[in-house]
Amino acid sequence: MSQSFDTVIKGGQVVLKNEVKRLDIGIQNGVIAALAETLDGPAESIIQAEGAVAVPGMIDIHVHLNEPGLAEWEGIPTGTAALAAGGCTTCFDMPLNGLPPTTTTEALALKESLAKDRSRVDYAFWGGLVPGNLEQLEPLAKQGVVGYKAFLSAAGGKQDGAFREVDDATLYAGMAEIARLGKILALHAESEQIVSAMTAHMTASGRVSALDYARSRPVYAEVEAVKRALFYAAQTGCALHFVHISTPEAVEEIRLARLAGQDVTLETCPHYLVLTEDDMTGIGPLAKCAPPLRSGKEQEGLWQALGRGEIDMITSDHSPCPPDMKEAASWFEIWGGISGAQSSLELLLGEGHVRRGLPLPLLCRALSTHPAERFGLHPRKGEIAVGADADVALVEFAPYVLERGQLFDRHKQNPYVGRTLDCRVKQTVLRGKVVYEKTRGFAGAPQGLLLAKAHRVSV
Missing domain, CATH: 3.20.20.140 (Metal-dependent hydrolases)
Structure with a gap:
């Protein structure tokens, strides 16, 4: 019996903690529910990631x-x-x-x-x-x-x-x-x-x-x-x-x-x-x-x-x-x-x-x-792994020139304007929801949440 998902990120190279693999990412209720070479179960939405790299x-x-x-x-x-x-x-x-x-x-x-x-x-x-x-x-x-x-x-x-x-x-x-x-x-x-x-x-x-x-x-x-x-x-x-x-x-x-x-x-x-x-x-x-x-x-x-x-x-x-x-x-x-x-x-x-x-x-x-x-957020945050929040950036590795009009901070005084960068964020996914797309901008109202109390983890 196939598993159903709210969202599947399909076809991308996925950066795991110690390796990079071509995987589909199945997301349910904002959490990564499955990682597999192919996820064929039903999904409410599909994010096509062919040609991109999915990073935490x-x-x-x-x-x-x-x-x-x-x-x-x-x-x-x-x-x-x-x-x-x-x-x-x-x-x-x-x-x-x-x-x-x-x-x-x-x-x-x-x-x-x-x-x-x-x-x-x-x-x-x-x-x-x-x-x-x-x-x-x-x-x-x-x-x-x-x-x-x-x-x-x-x-x-x-x-x-x-x-x-x-x-x-x-x-x-x-x-x-x-x-x-x-x-x-x-x-x-x-x-x-x-x-x-x-x-x-x-x-x-x-x-x-x-x-x-x-x-x-x-x-x-x-x-x-x-x-x-x-x-x-x-x-x-x-x-x-x-x-x-x-x-x-x-x-x-x-x-x-x-x-x-x-x-x-x-x-x-x-x-x-x-x-x-x-x-x-x-x-x-x-x-x-x-x-x-x-x-x-x-x-x-x-x-x-x-x-x-x-x-x-x-x-x-x-x-x-x-x-x-x-x-x-x-x-x-x-x-x-x-x-x-x-x-x-x-x-x-x-x-x-x-x-x-x-x-x-x-x-x-x-x-x-x-x-x-x-800071005590792992394993909920910081890694593309089953059970973690579906916090993912899809990155295209193709050069582009950073222009001031592409910036979103208040004063746009970025010292890298005019520099050729070797990759660009295509989409940003926060807890399973697309919050930014390169071609469309921001999706809806802000979705950010105050994190529960973090705690010290010794090294």
Whole structure:
């Protein structure tokens, strides 16, 4: 007796955890119910995938959607539209650049209310660790944050009530409390002492170019902050996740700590893998971020580390702002953030698989499986497997030139506009429903749901 399905994705190459196979994907009630070479049972709808590759929907654990308070920078509807169009099906929103930031239960409740029925992808929220909110960490955990974000360098917000970096005393005490709660602390790791001193030196001498900015945030500022945080975590037992690591030297420190038994993971971002510091001059302010883009040698080291499985995750760190904040004579005055939510999966699969020959399963583990495993969403999320949510991106491996009119985020300040990408998302499927099609756009109202409480999974 043949099995019936709500939807069958037919005829595509399917990226599984450790291999790629030509399979049909049978979906029932939003969940993958069957994987087989041929599924002939009745289905209410058929998605033709011949010529495409089905990959697990990206889980982007590092995005800044800027609500409440700064929706003019980016909003949940536009930011998650860009994510969905780029093959992302789940995101974790960071507290930076919301007003108020998600450092209290009241702010988290407000964030949840704003996301309800307005997100095109499933979502969860980070809390924040800032000076003065230690007593909020446990209530935030009970309310369902996936973990906490802290900055070791200046967070950048100048508004009253904006997110602030931690001092060492707050960092240590926060780690102890987060360890007690069984949660994860995510860290922006750059030494504020080094960066602020270098910045003052550069600006005082009138050195305010793109490369001057890059030199003000040297590799050793990242490595020092990583080593300091690892030391504190070893004393407190706190699980760590390092965000947007930009240097192979920092990757190595984290690798060694993990070998020594520490519970630590790391991410890097597509911009560190496909752009270099030379692009800061060529592209201009849209390529400014912190940590800054690095040299070609540093970039090659990151690719090698990714190929060895030493980089756990790829995230966008989508960090948008209004256009006028990307305009200033001094690179030190320009807002530092890259708007790349829509391009992460396409960049990684194109550059990583097409141009460098890295296996699709390895890349998809970094995009999807490892984030789901680390934050307690697996086996429900992160893999094309029977019993998992039917979160799938269908990708066509054919080159195209990214144009501004193809973008869906609010300000469309993507630094990859004009670049030839080697693949493109054809359709995005969220819990069995097509939410985006390349030729038709978005299907109906936003379908994204707040995920149940995630939990820490040790590595």
